[in-house]
Amino acid sequence: MNQKLLILFMVLATSGPARADDDGPRPFLDGRAAQHAMGIEVGGIAEGGATEYAAGGLMPRAQGLVLRDRNGITARYVIGLVIAVASAIAQSGPKSVESKSYVQGDYLVTETTTTYYSEAEKAQMRAATSNTIDGLFSAPYSDMELHVFSRDALGMGNASGYHLNFLCGYGETLALETGFGFGNVDSLVDDAGMPAHVRWKYVGMPFRASLAAGPFRIALAYEWNWLKYNVTKDERKVHMNSDGTAEEVTAVSHPWHLDVSTILAHRILVSGGVTTQQIQKPALGYFVSAGVMF
Amino acid sequence: MKYALLSLLLAGVAYADEPAPTQPPVEQPAAAPPLAEPPPPARPPVVVEPPPAAPAPPPAAPAPPPAAPAPPPAAPAPPPAAPAPPPAAPAPVAATPHVDSTPPDDYYSRTRGVGIFHNARLYVDILRGMAPNIMDGVASGMKDSTLYGLGFDGVYLGLPSSFGNFHGIEFSGGVRAGEPYDLWLTVGTAVTLLNIGHGSAGSIRIGGGFGFGFDLAHGFGYVRGRAAVVIVPRTLDIEGSISWSPTEASTGNYEERDMRVSAWYRPGKSMRAYELYVHAFRRVDDTKEDEYEFDGIGGGIGTTLF
Numbered sequence: 001m002n003q004k005l006l007i008l009f010m011v012l013a014t015s016g017p018a019r020a021d022d023d024g025p026r027p028f029l030d031g032r033a034a035q036h037a038m039g040i041e042v043g044g045i046a047e048g049g050a051t052e053y054a055a056g057g058l059m060p061r062a063q064g065l066v067l068r069d070r071n072g073i074t075a076r077y078v079i080g081l082v083i084a085v086a087s088a089i090a091q092s093g094p095k096s097v098e099s100k101s102y103v104q105g106d107y108l109v110t111e112t113t114t115t116y117y118s119e120a121e122k123a124q125m126r127a128a129t130s131n132t133i134d135g136l137f138s139a140p141y142s143d144m145e146l147h148v149f150s151r152d153a154l155g156m157g158n159a160s161g162y163h164l165n166f167l168c169g170y171g172e173t174l175a176l177e178t179g180f181g182f183g184n185v186d187s188l189v190d191d192a193g194m195p196a197h198v199r200w201k202y203v204g205m206p207f208r209a210s211l212a213a214g215p216f217r218i219a220l221a222y223e224w225n226w227l228k229y230n231v232t233k234d235e236r237k238v239h240m241n242s243d244g245t246a247e248e249v250t251a252v253s254h255p256w257h258l259d260v261s262t263i264l265a266h267r268i269l270v271s272g273g274v275t276t277q278q279i280q281k282p283a284l285g286y287f288v289s290a291g292v293m294f
Numbered sequence: 295m296k297y298a299l300l301s302l303l304l305a306g307v308a309y310a311d312e313p314a315p316t317q318p319p320v321e322q323p324a325a326a327p328p329l330a331e332p333p334p335p336a337r338p339p340v341v342v343e344p345p346p347a348a349p350a351p352p353p354a355a356p357a358p359p360p361a362a363p364a365p366p367p368a369a370p371a372p373p374p375a376a377p378a379p380p381p382a383a384p385a386p387v388a389a390t391p392h393v394d395s396t397p398p399d400d401y402y403s404r405t406r407g408v409g410i411f412h413n414a415r416l417y418v419d420i421l422r423g424m425a426p427n428i429m430d431g432v433a434s435g436m437k438d439s440t441l442y443g444l445g446f447d448g449v450y451l452g453l454p455s456s457f458g459n460f461h462g463i464e465f466s467g468g469v470r471a472g473e474p475y476d477l478w479l480t481v482g483t484a485v486t487l488l489n490i491g492h493g494s495a496g497s498i499r500i501g502g503g504f505g506f507g508f509d510l511a512h513g514f515g516y517v518r519g520r521a522a523v524v525i526v527p528r529t530l531d532i533e534g535s536i537s538w539s540p541t542e543a544s545t546g547n548y549e550e551r552d553m554r555v556s557a558w559y560r561p562g563k564s565m566r567a568y569e570l571y572v573h574a575f576r577r578v579d580d581t582k583e584d585e586y587e588f589d590g591i592g593g594g595i596g597t598t599l600f
Binding site: 072160161 | 453455456457459461462463481483485486487504505542543
């Protein structure tokens, strides 16, 4: 065991990312690198308490892997692809559709006028799309963050599924990022002896403000979950499922995350923070993660 | 001691690119043997091949023999100011033990992510395996099936990370004839996790990628692992890779796994190499027997591009 620790220490100590820059030696705890460095993190994550995956007083423990491409290319090309496809669909679709109905003799006549984009307008849209995508690739910040949970294979949690966000953004001292994300986590928890499924689904937009403050990076994020609006009140309460074998409840929220992170020893990204489903009556969940940056 | 050697080897991760680590930190021409100095963990090749270390420090005592070849070895040092830098530069070049006997060319670059030396490949293959026997839309047992494929893979590791590795983008596409007929397209982020060496024998690159794509069965996300090693410098390298798309990342209920072991041989001095590989492909539906399921093995040949 000690030999493994020794190897790990020597690898970390001698792999030379610190020599890359000419702006002096990097500190042992580096918030600036956590904010500005480009790299891919592979690590583990654990969450608990009243996270976004909790509902009806049932609080799953979620444990799994984290894969993050910080300031890399993944979020840029994914968001760029989405923008390009959306633009292409918009260009080929109608600009406006108007219908009017009136009675003419014994008939009800409906006239529909469909207007399409002109070639000049399409060219303008293409140029705007191109500029937007160029902007994505020149933006100083981007983030692809994937959490994968498995109650069977990874850790000792009771959640299975994934949570994925793509963000891109600008800013100097304060970085502002947004993008889109989606996820699907199913947790199987014990509710007074009865198995209960806590289901969480997410399609929406994350917003994040972050800054490097000394040895740490501080980030406040908000996830606008569009699927929240489709969940009925009954589904938000713990109820028996249709075949009566287990309880189920749907977790819905637009959660807030406040986290503090740093890069330790030039290589290990460590972060931890709290989650609340709402600001007004906060019940806190927590999350911690650690990973190696490559 | 072996841990120290290991750590020195792994220190190679830090270097940005290209064969020669670009640190000429030797102030005194060649006084100390290179392994003696711990501060610059700069030369993984030195550890890889100890034999050349012996001829390395000629200027130590046997000053008389290398009279002509060596540049003025710092003995005539009366004017220490100006002449000092010039001898410092050539001396390490002569003294640095080079791992390969052949002169370096442009064949190695850390930006190339297919195997060790290559950017992209075009290949044809044959897979032999089992597929559900679908009759009138209903599966009735399994049957033998042969697939003929044509595909293209490309990996470009053009983005140096802040942590000494190279990442980039990868792409794959192709068609497969037979039952099930298929075509696929994937795009993803290519990753280097560990790089040791600069193209000499034993140089290793471990990495992979992750991304998304689609084929006729489903849309999917995938992760891929790759490990490649040089067998004969600038001539023969091999790579093993596995890509996996779990059911959870499938728009259908498919789990897909693709394993491949490739060897590339470069016959001449051009950039072109030829590939021979074995291949196993498996796609199963978690919930039912489906027309797109297949489980088989095979092999193929390919050529590198670019």
